[in-house]
Amino acid sequence: MIEIKNLVKRYGDHNAVDHLSFTVEDGQVFGFLGPNGAGKSTTMNIMTGYLAATSGEVLIDGHNILEEPEAAKQCIGYLPELPPLYPDMTVGEYLRFAAELKRIPKGDQAEQLQKALSLTHLEEMEPRLIRNLSKGYRQRVGLAQAILGFPKIIILDEPTVGLDPKQVVEIRELIRHLAKDHTVILSSHILSEIRAVCDHVLIIRKGTFVVSDTPEALEEKLSAAGELEMEIRGTAQQAEALLETVAGITGHTVLEESSGLARLSVKTDRDIRETLFYAFADAKCPILELKPRMATLEEVFLDLTDDDDLIAAKAAALLTGRQDETQEEEGSCDESHL
Amino acid sequence: MKAIYKREVSSYFNSMTGWIFIAAMTAFIGIYFMVYNLFSGYPYFSSALGSTLYVLMVLIPILTMRSMAEDRRSKTDQLLLTAPVPVAGIVLGKYFAMLTVFAVPMAISALCPLIIKINGTAFLKADYATLLAFFLLGAVEIAVGLFISSLTESQIIASVGTFGLLLVLYLWDGLLTYLPASPSGSLIGLMVILLLVCFLINALSDNWKITGAVLVIGSAVLAVSYLKASAKFVSLLPNVLGKFSLLAAFNSFAQDHVFDLSGTLLYLSLIALLVFLTVQVIQKRRWN
Numbered sequence: 001m002i003e004i005k006n007l008v009k010r011y012g013d014h015n016a017v018d019h020l021s022f023t024v025e026d027g028q029v030f031g032f033l034g035p036n037g038a039g040k041s042t043t044m045n046i047m048t049g050y051l052a053a054t055s056g057e058v059l060i061d062g063h064n065i066l067e068e069p070e071a072a073k074q075c076i077g078y079l080p081e082l083p084p085l086y087p088d089m090t091v092g093e094y095l096r097f098a099a100e101l102k103r104i105p106k107g108d109q110a111e112q113l114q115k116a117l118s119l120t121h122l123e124e125m126e127p128r129l130i131r132n133l134s135k136g137y138r139q140r141v142g143l144a145q146a147i148l149g150f151p152k153i154i155i156l157d158e159p160t161v162g163l164d165p166k167q168v169v170e171i172r173e174l175i176r177h178l179a180k181d182h183t184v185i186l187s188s189h190i191l192s193e194i195r196a197v198c199d200h201v202l203i204i205r206k207g208t209f210v211v212s213d214t215p216e217a218l219e220e221k222l223s224a225a226g227e228l229e230m231e232i233r234g235t236a237q238q239a240e241a242l243l244e245t246v247a248g249i250t251g252h253t254v255l256e257e258s259s260g261l262a263r264l265s266v267k268t269d270r271d272i273r274e275t276l277f278y279a280f281a282d283a284k285c286p287i288l289e290l291k292p293r294m295a296t297l298e299e300v301f302l303d304l305t306d307d308d309d310l311i312a313a314k315a316a317a318l319l320t321g322r323q324d325e326t327q328e329e330e331g332s333c334d335e336s337h338l
Numbered sequence: 339m340k341a342i343y344k345r346e347v348s349s350y351f352n353s354m355t356g357w358i359f360i361a362a363m364t365a366f367i368g369i370y371f372m373v374y375n376l377f378s379g380y381p382y383f384s385s386a387l388g389s390t391l392y393v394l395m396v397l398i399p400i401l402t403m404r405s406m407a408e409d410r411r412s413k414t415d416q417l418l419l420t421a422p423v424p425v426a427g428i429v430l431g432k433y434f435a436m437l438t439v440f441a442v443p444m445a446i447s448a449l450c451p452l453i454i455k456i457n458g459t460a461f462l463k464a465d466y467a468t469l470l471a472f473f474l475l476g477a478v479e480i481a482v483g484l485f486i487s488s489l490t491e492s493q494i495i496a497s498v499g500t501f502g503l504l505l506v507l508y509l510w511d512g513l514l515t516y517l518p519a520s521p522s523g524s525l526i527g528l529m530v531i532l533l534l535v536c537f538l539i540n541a542l543s544d545n546w547k548i549t550g551a552v553l554v555i556g557s558a559v560l561a562v563s564y565l566k567a568s569a570k571f572v573s574l575l576p577n578v579l580g581k582f583s584l585l586a587a588f589n590s591f592a593q594d595h596v597f598d599l600s601g602t603l604l605y606l607s608l609i610a611l612l613v614f615l616t617v618q619v620i621q622k623r624r625w626n
Binding site: 045048049050051052054069070071073074076078080082084085086088089093097098100101102103145 | 340342349352412413414420421624
C-alpha cells in the first residue's frame with residue numbers, strides 16, 4: 001500500500017505539487033492522469049525517492065521513503081519518463097547490472113532476467129548495445145528494468161510514449177499481466193490509455209488533486225449530473241408548458257423548432273425519463289427521441305486540462321458530483337485550488 | 339556498491355577514457371624514467387615520479403570529469419538513486435572504480451625500481467614509499483575531481499574546474515608566500531577562512547543555528563587569543579594553510595626519503611572529506 005500525505009514540492013515560488021494526498025491499495029492498477037506539467041512525474045519522482053518533497057510524507061508499505069529509503073525502494077520498480085539507460089552497455093549487461101543494484105540474489109538473477117526479457121519481448125535483443133536500439137526498444141529495456149525482480153509496486157511514468165500502436169497494445173497486455181499480483185501505478189496524459197488498463201484513476205491538475213475514483217464511477221457521475229435531449233412532435237410552447245408540470249427539472253432550453261417538431265435540452269437533477277414519458281404521453285404529445293445528453297469523460301478531461309481555471313473548475317465539479325453530497329468521500333478536494 | 343563499481347570499471351575500459359588515461363600515464367612515467375634513471379643514471383625512481391606530478395594534474399580531470407556529471411545529464415542517476423543502494427555506496431563505487439583505473443599505471447611503474455636494481459644500486463624502500471605517496475596524492479586528486487563532477491551536469495565544466503583547483507593546490511606553497519605574515523593580517527585571513535567554513539556548513543546543513551554557533555564561537559576564540567597574545571599570530575595564516583600543502587607531503591617522500599605519516603594522514607582525511615562532501619551534494623540536490 002502506498003500512502004501519500006499532503007505532498008508539496010516547491011520550485012522557487014511555484015508549487016509543482018500542491019498538497020496532494022491519496023492512497024493506492026495493494027493490487028490496484030492506479031492511473032495518474034493529468035495534462036503535461038500537472039506534476040505527475042514530480043510526484044512519481046518523490047514517491048520513488050529520487051526527489052525529496054518540500055513537505056509531506058510518502059509511505060511505501062509503511063516505510064517512509066526518506067527515513068527508511070532502502071526498505072521502501074526495495075518494494076519499487078520504477079520506469080522514469082526517460083528510461084535511465086547506459087548506451088555503452090548491452091541489454092543483457094544493463095539488466096544484470098540493474099539486478100545487482102536491486103539486490104536480487106545471485107542464484108535467481110538468470111531466471112529473473114529471462115522472465116523480464118520474455119515479458120517485454122526482448123530475448124533477441126539481449127546481446128545488442130543499447131546505443132543501437134530504437135526508441136521503442138529502449139522503452140522496453142527500461143520497462144524490463146522496472147519489472148526485474150518483480151517488486152510489489154511497479155511505477156511507470158508514461159510507459160507507452162513513443163511506441164507504435166502494436167507495441168502500445170503489447171505494453172497494455174503486460175500491465176494487465178502484472179496487475180494480477182502487483183500494484184501498478186502508471187501516468188499518462190491520454191485518457192483512453194488510462195481507461196483501458198486502470199481500475200482506479202487519479203486526476204491532477206497544476207499539482208492539485210481533482211478527483212480519484214474508478215473510471216466507471218466517474219462516467220456514472222457524469223451521466224447522473226447530465227442533461228436530457230428530447231425531440232417531440234409539437235410546438236416548443238407546448239413542450240415548455242408540459243415540462244413545467246414535471247418535478248425534478250432544473251431548467252430547459254429550446255434547441256430548435258421546425259415544421260411541427262421541437263428539440264429541447266432539459267436539465268435534471270435526477271432520472272426523470274419515465275415521468276417525462278407519461279407526462280407527454282398523457283398530453284398526447286409524442287416523444288420521438290429521448291436521450292441522455294452526457295458529457296463524455298473525454299470532454300470533461302479536455303476541459304479540466306484547460307488553462308482557464310474557471311472552465312477547469314466547472315469540469316472538476318462535474319466529476320466530483322454535486323459538492324454537498326460527495327464532500328465526505330472527496331474530502332481532500334479543495335475547491336479554492338481549482 | 340559492488341554493482342556500481344563493476345559497471346564503472348567496465349565502462350572505463352569499454353570507452354576510450356580508461357585506456358587513454360592508462361596509456362598517457364604510463365608513457366609519461368616511462369619518459370621521465372628513461373631520462374632521469376636510464377640515461378642520467380640517477381638511482382632514485384622517486385625523482386621521475388616527482389616530475390610526473392604535473393602530468394597527473396592534466397590527466398586526472400579526464401578520468402574524473404564524467405563520474406558524477408554524466409549520470410546527472412543522461413538521467414541515469416534516476417536508476418541509481420531509486421535503487422535500494424545508499425548514496426554513499428554509489429559515490430564510493432564510482433570512486434573505487436577510478437582508483438582501480440589509476441592503479442593500473444601505478445602497477446606498471448612498480449616495475450621501474452626493479453629495472454634500476456637489475457642495472458645497479460636501487461633504493462627500493464624509498465621508491466616504493468614514494469610510489470605509495472604518488473598513488474595517495476592521485477587518490478586525493480581523483481576525490482577532488484569526483485567532488486567537482488558532482489556539482490555540475492557538464493563534463494567540460496567538471497574537467498576545467500578540477501584542473502583549476504588542482505593547479506591551485508600545486509601552486510599552494512608558492513601562493514602562501516604572498517599571504518600577509520603580520521598578526522592582524524593573519525587574524526583577518528583566519529576570519530575569512532572561518533566564514534568560508536561556515537558558508538559550507540550552512541550549505542550542507544541548512545541550519546542557520548549551527549552555522550551561527552560555529553561562527554560566533556570561532557570568531558570569539560580567534561578574537562580572544564589575538565587579544566591575549568597577538569605575537570603568536572605572526573605568520574600564523576601561512577603556517578596553518580601550509581599544513582594543507584599536498585606537494586610538501588609528497589616531497590618529503592620523494593626528495594627527503596622519509597615516510598611522512600602526517601602527510602599520509604592529510605591525504606587520507608582529504609579523501610574522506612571530499613567523498614563525504616560529494617555524498618552530501620547528491621543528497622542535497624534532491625531538495626532543490
